[in-house]
Amino acid sequence: MLPPDTPPLTISEALARAVRRLAPIEDSRLDAEVLLASALGKPRTHLIAWPDKPLSQTQQETFERLVERRLSGEPAAYLTGEREFWSLKLRVTEDTLIPRPETETLVQRALELIPEDTAWIIADLGTGSGAIAAAIASERPRCRLIATDISGAALGVAAENFRNLGLFSVDIFQGDWFGALPEAILLDMILSNPPYVAEGDPHLEHNGLPFEPDGALMSGPEGLDAVRYLVKGASGYLKPGGRLMLEHGIHQGEPVRRLMRLAGLSDIQTRQDPGGRDRITEGRNPD
Ligand code: GLN
Numbered sequence: 001m002l003p004p005d006t007p008p009l010t011i012s013e014a015l016a017r018a019v020r021r022l023a024p025i026e027d028s029r030l031d032a033e034v035l036l037a038s039a040l041g042k043p044r045t046h047l048i049a050w051p052d053k054p055l056s057q058t059q060q061e062t063f064e065r066l067v068e069r070r071l072s073g074e075p076a077a078y079l080t081g082e083r084e085f086w087s088l089k090l091r092v093t094e095d096t097l098i099p100r101p102e103t104e105t106l107v108q109r110a111l112e113l114i115p116e117d118t119a120w121i122i123a124d125l126g127t128g129s130g131a132i133a134a135a136i137a138s139e140r141p142r143c144r145l146i147a148t149d150i151s152g153a154a155l156g157v158a159a160e161n162f163r164n165l166g167l168f169s170v171d172i173f174q175g176d177w178f179g180a181l182p183e184a185i186l187l188d189m190i191l192s193n194p195p196y197v198a199e200g201d202p203h204l205e206h207n208g209l210p211f212e213p214d215g216a217l218m219s220g221p222e223g224l225d226a227v228r229y230l231v232k233g234a235s236g237y238l239k240p241g242g243r244l245m246l247e248h249g250i251h252q253g254e255p256v257r258r259l260m261r262l263a264g265l266s267d268i269q270t271r272q273d274p275g276g277r278d279r280i281t282e283g284r285n286p287d
Helices: 009-021 028-040 043-051 057-071 076-080 100-114 131-139 151-162 223-236 253-262
Strands: 082-085 088-092 121-125 144-148 168-173 185-194 238-247 266-272 279-286
Touching: 009 028, 009 043, 009 057, 009 082, 009 279, 028 043, 028 057, 028 076, 057 076, 057 253, 076 082, 082 131, 088 131, 088 151, 088 266, 100 131, 100 238, 100 279, 131 151, 144 151, 151 168, 151 279, 185 223, 223 238, 223 253, 223 279, 253 266, 253 279
Parallel strands: 121 144, 121 185, 144 168, 185 238
Antiparallel strands: 082 088, 238 279, 266 279
């Protein structure tokens, strides 16, 4: 609670104060703006349009609480309940991984391969908030998307996102990787951003990862359990010539290519994320 005689802060004052407090955090200005906009229930442009507008006491207190939680490490996307991915506004909760810019590299590469006007069937395995499926569905409306997840809570969020974005070409199935797919289906493409961080990796203690679902991040002692399973099984669910494309850790390009070779895939290539680090590997099912 603020003392009753505290003079109201204007938008620009509240923002400047929060930017100073959030200084230890990367992207402190962006986070301060996102949190203030959320406390006011307005888009971020409102802050620029009305810098001299005073905050009500409730707004000020709501904003203070959000800044406190951000300072203690909680990601801004969970505090506001949303995150932009591929220019789509997605709802996210602690049941879903927060979509990251590097996953847009996977979307971009997939779109290079998916012809504009064909009705491919494409699966996004372990969809989480639905980010990959939503991005592909929005760019290739004739394709049928299948979004799966083992977490019913995550699928609830994904379903809400597809509905809000008017993406009715996405079907949702709950289950463990291929186990979620409809029987006897053959796919033109399998996409996935599976968990790929090694258990006990110190990286898990930073950048808000402690707030994210373990099951979306961690996968065995080398972080490769889910990737290995997906690579081994993919052929059985892909049409001849169909592609598997996976996101992985920055040091996993070599092992993922090796796994794909062992699984008999061809045209194996690794691509880099915007930071120039190995991040996406694809392979093609033989004809
Ligand atoms: N890219 C995430 C991170 O390391 C991990 C996401 C994942 O495991 N799929 O922060």
